Amino acid sequence: MFAPTGDLVATAAAARTAIGAFNVITIEHAEAIVAGAEAAGLPVILQVSENAVRFHHGRLAPIAAAARSIAEAADVPVGLHLDHVESDELLAQAAPNGFGSVMYDASRLPYAGNVAATAAAVARCRTAGLWVESELGEIGGKGGAHAFGARTDPGEAAAFVAATGVDALAVAVGSSHAMTTRSARLDHDLIGRLAVAVPVPLVLHGSSGVPDEELREAVRGGMAKINIGTALNTAFTGTVRSALGEQPDLVDPRRYLASARIAMAETVRAALRVLNSGVTTA
Template identity: 65%
Template sequence: MPLVPAGDLVTEAAAARRAVAAFNVITLEHVEAVVEGAERAGSPVIVQVSENAVAFHGGRLLPLARAAAAAAAAARVPVGLHLDHVTDDDLLRQAADAGFSSVMYDASRLPHAANVAATREAARLAHARGLWVEAELGEVGGKEGAPALDAHAPGARTDPVEARAFVAECGVDALAVAIGSVHAMTTRTAALDHALLARLAAAVDVPLVLHGSSGVPDGELAAAVAGGIGKVNVGTALNVALTGAVRAHLDRHPEQVDPRRYLAPAREAMAGTVVRYLEVITADRARQDAVTPAAVTGD
């Protein structure tokens, strides 16, 4: 089926107090694995390309974007295409023509006033091109290998009062919030601040987004969706699955040099990871309503 606007997937899910999963991709194998996993789970999905992934491909946006769009066109489930963590305005201007329906503009490392000004202008540019816009307030640490902020550091968590004003001033369509998750975690040990999430959900009238979800245990993820998260970003978990499968295969077959021999099990491992996350993130509401922060076990 053709690409579906990613913003529509998020707003529809959030309106029904559910969430849509968004997976960051780097290679064609990532794209194929995300689509395959979504088809197995029978769930809509968002394929995300980050600015860092574009840099990895020599600064060229179109090759990976075109591959993702082609995979989506052949998918049996709705697939949206999202450009993630954009800081470069030139890249932002390319998004719509490259097939993206939404973009996450990230000025969260700037001082608050500068973040507001930059995000407001980015939202103006993006909306003029028909793009749905996500932004971030607070700082979800761990980007580009940087250490996470201390949980009590100024700006480390999203303030609900600031969040309400930020959304109104910038005109964004969704807000990524800092409630305890961290980018690039390879262990699932993050503990979320569910009380803060409840205050944010009450303060903000746009869908809330959880970044750094690879490090969040299943129970915490389910509770976050039940508490108001409408979009859940996953990236590192796919890379952990891919790398583990490649290492295991080459340990068993050190003589092999054909990348198809080790990329096939790597792609399968990533697809399985997608299925497992979708089972948690897109679980039915009755099951999610039974999950409260007090019931989170961290499994």
């Protein structure tokens, strides 16, 4: 069933758990994410990034329609989120294509420019009924646009939220995008200070590289939305690589995409269990 992202995040924050938000690149990703959420019996967010839209020849509508359809047929609440939007043209397409929320990313700009651009985006999104996330502190790992080792200052974060009116804030606390090893160590003291200073839910980007116990502690510290992408691609690619290696004559993509979808679903199920109630992934 489709659910507004803002409601899912607010419910998680009130319960001191976190909602998992997983990146959709193909239809198989969306199907796997929902299957994993249904297996866990927990809500989830499907998020489509501007990079994924670019992969689909710049056309948002087809992948959005597929994701929305999969969300509406789900047995658990599913949000639909447009992620890391830098283009105003793409931002304008969010609501008409069924998204309930966007993450507007002006973090390439200096602080003052980020504030001005984000405040303008929030004003446009409000008229469309969209919940808005933004970013401050430059999470690493996105091709030079984000600085490794950056940390979000709590005072600056509070001022940013007040000036822009965003509904949630992604902060830099030690994670990094596109990590393929789970070796990140988060600054939990900083997470605690941000949770006190910032009056809106906190979001952790680059969570694929964060070990389970680090994620549990981050949720306990106040993180309410956890973004995961690379972990799904690792499961997908590893399964396909194995299948083609074992059966070099295999040509029917259904034969290997089905197992890749199962592997991604299990990754989602395990992650959601970690983010809710502190249970293990075993």
